[in-house]
Amino acid sequence: MFFKKIVTLLFAACAAVSVGFAKTGIPSDADFWSDYPDDELATALTERMTDEELFAQILMFGWAGAEPSDLLNSWVIDRGLGSVKVFGWNTDDIRLVAKSVKTLQKEAASRRFRIPLFVATDQEGGWIRHVKGETSDTPGNMAIGASGYAFDAYYSGFYINREIRALGINMNFAPTVDLYTNLDSSVIGPRSFGSDPVTVGILGEAFAAGSMDAGVIPTAKHFPGHGDTSLDSHGRLPQIDIDFSTLQNRELVPFRYLIDADIPAVMSGHLSFPQIESDGTPASLSKKFLTDILRNRMGFKGLIITDDMMMNGATLFAGSFHRAVTMAVEAGNDIIISSTTANLYDNMWTRNIERMRTVPEFKERVQDAARRVIEAKLKYFKSDNHAPLYPDETKIYESIPDKEGVKFFTEQACRSISVYKRGEAFPFVPKEGERVLIAGPFLSLFNEGRSRYPRADVFHFSYELKQDKSNFDSWNAESLAYVARGYDTVIINVYDRHTASIAKRLRNSGKKVIVLSIMSPVYVLEDFDWADTVLCGYSYSSYSFAALFGALSGEFVPRGEIPLGKHLFN
Incomplete structure (x- = not known):
């Protein structure tokens, strides 16, 4: 009887080992590229790994x-x-x-x-x-x-x-x-x-x-x-x-x-x-x-x-x-x-x-x-x-x-352009002799702007305009306001709180101001109803600048909508 129990236990142990092997069926020399089911191979590899x-x-x-x-x-x-x-x-x-x-x-x-x-x-x-x-x-x-x-x-x-x-x-x-x-x-x-x-x-x-x-x-x-x-x-x-x-x-x-x-x-x-x-x-x-x-x-x-x-x-x-x-x-x-x-x-x-x-x-x-x-x-x-x-x-x-992506991103940028404020200058076609200034920090802004308005002048200002009047950036901002006096229309790029504050200096200038917003639109949602036209483009990508100027010049009708609930900025 005792011998029979021992034999029974041995058979049970062997069966258990056999079942354990069947669960993975993966030999010890298997590696990542061995042909076994993913879950079983992952388990087998991690069991063989050192700490x-x-x-x-x-x-x-x-x-x-x-x-x-x-x-x-x-x-x-x-x-x-x-x-x-x-x-x-x-x-x-x-x-x-x-x-x-x-x-x-x-x-x-x-x-x-x-x-x-x-x-x-x-x-x-x-x-x-x-x-x-x-x-x-x-x-x-x-x-x-x-x-x-x-x-x-x-x-x-x-x-x-x-x-x-x-x-x-x-x-x-x-x-x-x-x-x-x-x-x-x-x-x-x-x-x-x-x-x-x-x-x-x-x-x-x-x-x-x-x-x-x-x-x-x-x-x-x-x-x-x-x-x-x-x-x-x-x-x-x-x-x-x-x-x-x-x-x-x-x-x-x-x-x-x-x-x-x-x-x-x-x-x-x-x-x-x-x-x-x-x-x-x-x-x-x-x-x-x-x-x-x-x-x-x-x-x-x-x-x-x-x-x-x-x-x-x-x-x-x-x-x-x-x-x-x-x-x-x-x-x-x-x-x-x-x-x-x-x-x-x-x-x-x-x-x-x-x-x-x-x-x-x-x-x-x-x-x-x-x-x-x-x-x-x-x-x-x-x-x-x-x-x-x-x-x-x-x-x-x-x-x-x-x-293929180049064509797609051009079209996607055009679909994104949103009109926050549609003024008399939209679409903008300069009158004979009208003096136009394009202001901002990006070369692609100027390239795309001058391709539509070749007679426009440009004013480049720093990425990091600040309010401190003692530093160079403040001087740069004052220069922009001064230079704008010589123009009828100013197309200015707003992309953060600093550039928004600079653009606001043109509020009572008597100039026609067109704002091209990129990045977050929240900076123009706060207080830009005084501007003639405000368009939103959401990035400094050349695709977005091309689309902004395309919409401004009347090449297509922008149909994008600012994707922020009105309750957030009203």
């Missing part, structure tokens, strides 16, 4: 120079870094960007699991365009909101991302689906599609679809919503004093659209909501926001990625960088971003590796995040539509700027 490999897989570092530093290369070669980010500091040479991406991917492929890198950037369009050089400088999200057409959002996402795909960039931190509800916002502004949650959700969903069709992973940001604050989380932690009901029925609406459309990634924001998280914990470090609300309540199944952890909004609350990273992981983030490449033995690394070895729950959370990252990579890189791992830098200019 160091697991933690490195959930990190994303950027580089500050024109090329990746030796330190960043060491992270990829020696540590198995999971992701890198292309920041906008040294990206004018797009061939060098492509070459750098290729080098980093080859280094990643040299490691034992051959797991490729996620290579990300912020190419939202409009104001935020981290990869510069010859990439398209587009009208941007607020221009899309002004046209109101989902196909403008879709094709913006498509052409913007088709360009960066050619460089080997496979993840874009866009679309921005923050609502423009605080008109004093200094960090969102024209990056937003507008103030209406449903419209923003529809346009964000369309942009993301265009991005995916172009072969680049989109990322909705900044969860749960950065629009209702005038503060920038780069400098300090913004507090948004709204209750959960308001959050649910306003800020979360666009994210719900994108989650229902299976957005593959969401970026968490360094934002405090004291009525919801009473101790002020930023959403990016909050398990309540990321696990309870985003994962469990809203049903999001993709990657959660932090905003840059070097921002003061995160580190000041946590007390240190390494503690902020720990909190971010425990809250539910799967990828942790740092714009600065950490030293190999930084506290961020050593303290969190030690925590993995002493706190089982923390290691389990890191392993879960790494598994999510690897499974997302498997689905992406083994699909039929992904960015090249090894881009050919010699052929970059065949794809950038996108030839």
Whole structure:
């Protein structure tokens, strides 16, 4: 009887082993490119990883120079870094960007699991365009909101991302689906599609679809919503004093659209909501926001990625960088971003590796995040539509700027132009002998203006006009007012509070004043009824200036609408 029980137990043990093997069926020498189901392969790889490999897989570092530093290369070669980010500091040479991406991917492929890198950037369009050089400088999200057409959002996402795909960039931190509800916002502004949650959700969903069709992973940001604050989380932690009901029925609406459309990634924001998280914990470090609300309540199944952890909004609350990273992981983030490449033995690394070895729950959370990252990579890189791992830098200019995109962005800019005030000078056709002055800080403003009004003179003023009469900018502004005396009509560009105050000096000048607003329109919504004509164009892109002057000169009838609820500025 005893022998029979032993045999029975052995058979049961063997059966258990057999079942365990059947669940994965993956041999020990399998790597990323082995042909197994994504979920099973991701699990098998993470089970074989060391603590160091697991933690490195959930990190994303950027580089500050024109090329990746030796330190960043060491992270990829020696540590198995999971992701890198292309920041906008040294990206004018797009061939060098492509070459750098290729080098980093080859280094990643040299490691034992051959797991490729996620290579990300912020190419939202409009104001935020981290990869510069010859990439398209587009009208941007607020221009899309002004046209109101989902196909403008879709094709913006498509052409913007088709360009960066050619460089080997496979993840874009866009679309921005923050609502423009605080008109004093200094960090969102024209990056937003507008103030209406449903419209923003529809346009964000369309942009993301265009991005995916172009072969680049989109990322909705900044969860749960950065629009209702005038503060920038780069400098300090913004507090948004709204209750959960308001959050649910306003800020979360666009994210719900994108989650229902299976957005593959969401970026968490360094934002405090004291009525919801009473101790002020930023959403990016909050398990309540990321696990309870985003994962469990809203049903999001993709990657959660932090905003840059070097921002003061995160580190000041946590007390240190390494503690902020720990909190971010425990809250539910799967990828942790740092714009600065950490030293190999930084506290961020050593303290969190030690925590993995002493706190089982923390290691389990890191392993879960790494598994999510690897499974997302498997689905992406083994699909039929992904960015090249090894881009050919010699052929970059065949794809950038996108030839089809150039035509589209011209048309999109025209659809966005909005008339805030229609005066006698609209459309503007100068009379015989009428003296016209075009004033602003952008060369494309003058080029497009002179192409329509070749007899016009131009006045260039600084980007940074201030109110302090003791400095050069004040002198520059006084000069503009003085020079304007010699003209009948002044076409002036307004793009912020400073330039709006300069334009207002022409209020009682007796001149015909035409205002061309770019970026956020809030600066002309406040007090410009005295101007003859006010047109809104939403970006400093040459496409937008061409469209503004095209509308002003009567080449087409502008039909865009300012995408801000009238209750916000009445």
